[in-house]
Amino acid sequence: MTLKRCRKPSERKPTPSAPTQYEMDVADLLAxxxxxxxxxxxxxxxxRASGRCRQIDALIEGSxxxxxxxxxxxCKKHGRKVTIGVVDxxxxxxxxxxxDRGVLYSWEGADAGAIARAKGAYSxxxxxxxxxxALKPWPEVVDEWISDCPNPNCPDDISWREREGPGGQSYEIGTCYSCGTPAVKCGNCGQISDFPSGETICQGCGAVFSKTEFPNGGVLLEVDYSTAQ
Structure with a gap:
């Protein structure tokens, strides 16, 4: 995705000020x-909503x-932690x-309210x-940003809930925030699969997940790891 550019109010010249240098250093590291x-x-x-020219400290675009x-x-380099208002x-x-996504770099970190607000944000x-x-290795960053929805036409994420499986081996089920696709994450290999009613076989290890939905709204979930390889 390429965002539409607008004319900068005035050309911003690099200066030795700490906040500006911090922005430039982060952009250079990411590049x-x-x-x-x-x-x-x-x-x-x-x-898109305001029609106004919006300044972004650094913008990453790519495939x-x-x-x-x-x-x-x-990028925030001040003598204090960022607060919930900054995140909002x-x-x-x-x-x-x-x-599609946002990353806020802070020299001093963030307080509890800011961290909670960021964790609760989606879309x-x-x-x-x-x-x-430290900056995370870029492959790890990419993995975090890529959608985990099994619907290939959906760019969003699953809201996961952990479930206890046989022998204490847990697994996760959830629904996509955007398209509503039900999904299951195998507790044996981590593979994510579409999880409609009926039987789903994990493409990663062969474990079998089944879901039975009843007219009264009840749901029976079962998992068989004995077939996993």
Whole structure:
């Protein structure tokens, strides 16, 4: 996905100020981590809802696992942790810009309210990272951003719930936030499969999951790991 650009109010010149340098350093690290992606520092895009020119500290655009994606980056280097208000403001910017995901880098980290707000966000998903700890390897970042919905036409994620399986081996079931596709995540190999009523065989290891839905709304879930390889 390529976001529509707008004319910058004025050309922003690099200065030695700590916040600006922090933005540039983060953008440079991300650009070197994945040469195949386009990383633009101080990007300006047209807001889809507001129609206004929105400034983004760094914007990543590229194809990740064949999915075109735009990731908005916000950078905060102040003498305090970011708060829930900062996260709320960033979520609004990501939604208006049309970016698929957002990552907020903070030199001092984030307080409990900000972390909880980011974890509860979806469509778009928001992640907070403290740069002092370390940047994650890019393959791990890509894995986190790629949709886990088994519907190939849906770019969103599953709301998972853990279930206890035989022998104490758990597994997870859930429903996609956007398209409503039911899914199951195998506790033996981690494979995610579509999980309609009836029997589902895990394509990763051969475990068998079954779901029976009753007229009164009850659901019976069963799993057989004896067939897993």
């Amino acid at each position: 070197r981590a994945d040469p195949g992606a386009t990383v633009e520092w101080n990007a300006h895009v047209v807001g 990740f696992a064949t999915i075109e994606m735009a990731i908005a980056i916000e 403001e960033f979520i609004g910017k990501v939604i208006d810009s049309g970016a 778009p998903t928001i992640e907070i990272r403290e740069l002092k700890t």
